[in-house]
Amino acid sequence: MEVTKAKRRMILYALLALGTLLAVLLAVINGLNFTMAADDADRLTEHLIREGTVPPAQEKPGNFGPMGPGSPEMGFSLRYFTVRFVKGEPAEMKVFRLAAVTEEEAVEWAKSLKNGADDAAVGWTRGTYRYRVLKEGDTTLVTVIDQGREMLPAYRTLWISAAGWALALIAGFAILAASSGRIFGPIEEADRKQKQFLRSAENEFTVPLTVIAADTELLEKNCGSSEETQSMRRQLSKLFALSDELAGLRILEEDSGEKTRIDLSALLRETAETARPAFASRGLTLTVEAEEGVTLTGDAASVRRMLEELLSNAEKFSLTGAALRLTKEGERIVLEAVSDTDLPDQPAERIFDRFVRLENAAGKDGAGLGLTYVRDCVKGLQGRVSAAVAGGQFVLKALL
16 A cells, blocks of 8 residues: 555654654663662672672572572672772782783773772773772772673663664554554545545635625615625625635645745745735834845745735734744744734644634634644745744744
8 A cells, every 4th residue: 555645754753752662661771770780780899899708698589589799609700809009009919800801900900990080989991890999098999890791681681672672663664554544544534524625615615705796796786885785795805815715725735836946035025015004004013034045945926925824913913013033043944923912821833723713813804724824834845833922922933
């Protein structure tokens, strides 16, 4: 079965969520594994450096039975050495039970650990060796133990976890791809019906509205204009505007526009100048700050419409004025529309959904489709848009 672009995107999001969850879980497991191994080694070095002997076997083994630091075999299997320094100079090799280095090399190794350590320091050295430094007056003791055998299971678990994580993602992708029809079918069907509704609504609106408009004109011609015919014209104007918005959404979703290089800075200033009289008629201010030379690739008509919708939204709902800012931050274009409002502080992401209007939209023209167009246009430009009310300002921010 062919996997559509929408399905691929949803599969990617699902795999990202699965991969993140598995990565966190495996990171916790391996982190605990290495931490417990280090704690076991630290208990050993603490006993070795203070008592000078291997910890005695536990009469009652702990949760891990005869394994671990309290094992009866510990005295035979532990590989380590302890060097005593007096006034910074090697004075005595107290214990040497290690085959990987000679005694002379062990002394130099201990000296390097002593010189770079605090009064009581522990840590890893040469990968799988755990050391402890204890300084008391003029005397310094350095103990190093070989934890290679104990760390081997931890490293194996780490490699198995990484391989398991990769295999889980591959298996997850195969399962999601094979069952994508059942999983994503309802979502695609809902999207298809929504698009079909847009097409049907546009077609069903246009013909009767055109007839009503013609009849209204004929009625005024025969009987003269009246309050009723003027009201009809106002309502017709709203319905024609709604039909245009539906048509705009449909065209945008069909992605039929020709892609060209657009001077967004010039287009924003031009669109703002066209909208300025509408702001002035309501006593509102309009400020435009556009960085020079900001360009993008897209359908010029759709981008212009997007800017018009941003300005229209600001003109309808701002209390005293609005400001549009266009800047470049690295490779991203930032377009921000800020207007004052009496709405309470809140995330306002739902304003981008179709036919959604916030509390301050009562009595205002529109059907809740303008910002839906903005969202879909930004998405078509491979960007994202957000909305929020904070400190008496309504902020729409698009990253392109």
